[in-house]
Amino acid sequence: MRPLAAAFACALSCTVLTAAAAEPAPPTLADVLAASTADDWRRPDPENTLYMRIPGGTVVIELAPRFSPAHVANIRALARAHYWDGLAILRVQDNYVAQWGDPDAEKPARRRSLGQAKAKLPAEFEREAAGSGFHAIDSRDAYAPQVGFLDGFPAASDPARGKVWMAHCYGLVGAGRDNAADSSNGAELYAVIGHAPRHLDRNITPVGRVLLGMELLSSLPRGPAPMGFYTDPAQRTPIATLRLASDVPESERLPVEVLRTGTPTFERLVQARRERHEEWFVDPVGRIELCNVPVPVRLAR
Amino acid sequence: MRPLAAAFACALSCTVLTAAAAEPAPPTLADVLAASTADDWRRPDPENTLYMRIPGGTVVIELAPRFSPAHVANIRALARAHYWDGLAILRVQDNYVAQWGDPDAEKPARRRSLGQAKAKLPAEFEREAAGSGFHAIDSRDAYAPQVGFLDGFPAASDPARGKVWMAHCYGLVGAGRDNAADSSNGAELYAVIGHAPRHLDRNITPVGRVLLGMELLSSLPRGPAPMGFYTDPAQRTPIATLRLASDVPESERLPVEVLRTGTPTFERLVQARRERHEEWFVDPVGRIELCNVPVPVRLAR
Structure with missing residues (x-):
């Protein structure tokens, strides 16, 4: 159950190493990351990276242009037009989502202009698997x-x-929508801050994921109204700026690196999450669920 | 895809009702709850209910004495001795847990006395299924x-x-522990505030669940040190009092009601979460994961 401890004990006292004892201890997540090389990490394209500055700090988001190209193109146009600057996080619903956008989006006379961005986009709920680069892990999924x-x-x-x-x-x-499948345009975005609401899969358009600063969103006060909306506009969290990294001077960009998926190192990471060999674990589990696999992010330098 | 809308349209214009159209629309969660009767709800035993008062409000926890009887007995003894009053929430790790107890628990000279509670308990990771009252739902689990x-x-x-x-x-x-399986005694407790860390199942002793006030724990600032510990004691969230409801005057108890599980109403609730018939859903999903099934809680009166 505690292979590391057993291996150390044997190194001190065993005179005959058995085949099993001679095998190296299975790696933990920390071991896998410590053994990773520079090639195991990638720098997200600045054209696919958003910086959202809120009072607590900066939330860094990586966009997924191969998955939802129309929405990502619109989000880039909105960020370039400074659409979100001065808007706010409008709802934070416990164990669900934090969502930001224009509080007056439903009021034609008061809403902020979308500028060069499109008002209407196709739903981008799924795509063809062929050529997508999707690679499966061994996991039984609900x-x-x-x-x-x-x-x-x-x-x-x-x-x-x-x-x-x-x-x-x-x-x-993801991109918030009304009842019509094609009613999102990327101007209203949400981040998942709770247990994975997988029932939203294939029902709404995902656009990316938060790489850094999740704790700034997940620790926001929950709104008291239904769906986590705030009752008083003063309770909202203001967005100072939301920019594409490519529109920020290079000296001000964050040196964010993400562990590549689909590599032997990532395979070892998934296995280290499946079989828990940290000393604390009594039962090494032996199974993994997708949303419990971390995709590590670090700041270089 | 939108059976409610279809049924309404047919009621206005169809001259011949087909068998399918004559069936009532499948219920949503709101429909199931609206149709529930008083008997579908239970009031947790005040002997199994904890009130933890922190600056943001009251967190209500239901204990699970049939699952972890030794830990629950110890927690009752500790609450009766006001063990946690003036202690604090010591760590909040994003997407994981908020944990509270004695910051000096590892310092024999400074730690708070456990009083009549036991310092050592058996691990209570699982129990016999026979006679437990466990009832399965139809779900493929990782x-x-x-x-x-x-x-x-x-x-x-x-x-x-x-x-x-x-x-x-x-x-x-659950009850925090060190590396030894039997190193928890219930004095240090944690609540899950993120995606279900199911790898902890059968590795640690669960003692209950939060019924009300989750948002008070989940929105706390994350600690900056490893595992979400705070670096400055002033960052910790103080616990004013932690009491068994049975030790609070009846007039001050909260009229908390929990929907019974294992009933026909609860079966309908699970089904309403499996097949999403709210108008918003384009794809009705058709599948459910355990941790996405809510066990509703309400305040009576």
């Missing part, structure tokens, strides 16, 4: 025939239909 | 052969071994 990763984002797949889609794990960012 | 509910708590089961255990869903409360 919602999907297969789960894994796509461009570094948690995702799911139905091989019978040849489709893949992003999975609503903690930190996923 | 971690367990079966999942369902036990005494109103989310739980899992391995019929081959004849065991059941509580599942680490959002709001679960």
Whole structure:
């Protein structure tokens, strides 16, 4: 049960190493990350990186242009037009989402102009699996025939239909919509701050995920009205600025690095989360759920 | 896809009702709750109910004495001795747990006395399934052969071994421990504030779940040190009092009611979460994961 401790004990006292004892201890997550090389990490494209500055700090979001190209293009246009500057986080619903946008979006006379961005976009709930780069992990999932990763984002797949889609794990960012499937345009965005609401998969358009600063969103006061809306505008969290990293001077960009998925190192990471060999674990588990696989993020330098 | 809208349209214009159209629309969660009767709800035993008062308000916890009797007995003794009064929430780790207890617990000279409570308890990670009252729901689970509910708590089961255990869903409360399986005594408790860390199942002793006030724990500032510990004691959230409801004057008790599990109403609730018939849903999902089944709580009167 505690292979590391056993290996150390044997190194001190065993005279004959058995085959089993000679095998190295299975790695923990910390071991896998310590053994990673520079090539195991990637720097997200600044064109796909958003910085949202709120009073607590900066939330860094990676966009998923191969998954939802129309929404990502619109979000880029809105960020370039400084659309969100001075808007706010409008609702924080416990164990669900934090959502931001224009509080007057439903009031034609008062809402902020979308500028060059499109008012209407197609729904982008799923895409063709062929050529997507989706790779499955070994996991039994409540919602999907297969789960894994796509461009570094948690995702799911139905091989019978040849489709893949992003999975609503903690930190996923999506585009809020009304009842019509094609009623989102990326101006109103949400981040998942609770247990994965996987029932949203294939019902709404995901656009990316939070890489850094999740704790700034997840620790916001919950709104007292239904769906976590605030009753008093003063309770909202103001957005100072929301920018594409590519529009920020290079000297001000954050050196964010994300562990690549689909590599031997990532395979070892998934296995280290499946079989828990940290000394604390009495039962090494032996199983993993998609949303419990971390995709590590670090700041270089 | 939108059976309610379809049924209304037919009521206005259809001359011949087909068998399918004549069936009532499948209920939503709101429909199930609206149709519930007084008998569908229970009042948790005041002997099993904790009130933890922190600056933001009161966190209400239901204990699970049939699952972890030794820990629950110790927690009752500690609450009766006002053990936690003036102690604090010591760590809040994003997407994981908020944990409270004595910051000096590791310092024999300074730690608070456990009084009549026991310093050492057996691990209570799982129990015999026979006679437990566990009832399964239809769900494919990443971690367990079966999942369902036990005494109103989310739980899992391995019929081959004849065991059941509580599942680490959002709001679960457990007893922190060191590396030894039997190193918890209930003096240090944690609540799950993020995506269900189901790898903790069968590795630690669960003692209950938060019924009300989760948002007071989940919105606390995350601690900056490893594991979410605070670096400055002033950052901790003080616990004013932690009491058993049975030790509070009856006039001051909260009229908390919990929907019974294992009833026809609860079966309908699970089904309403499995098949999403709210108008917003484009895809009705058709699947459910244990930790996405709510066990509703309300205040009577």
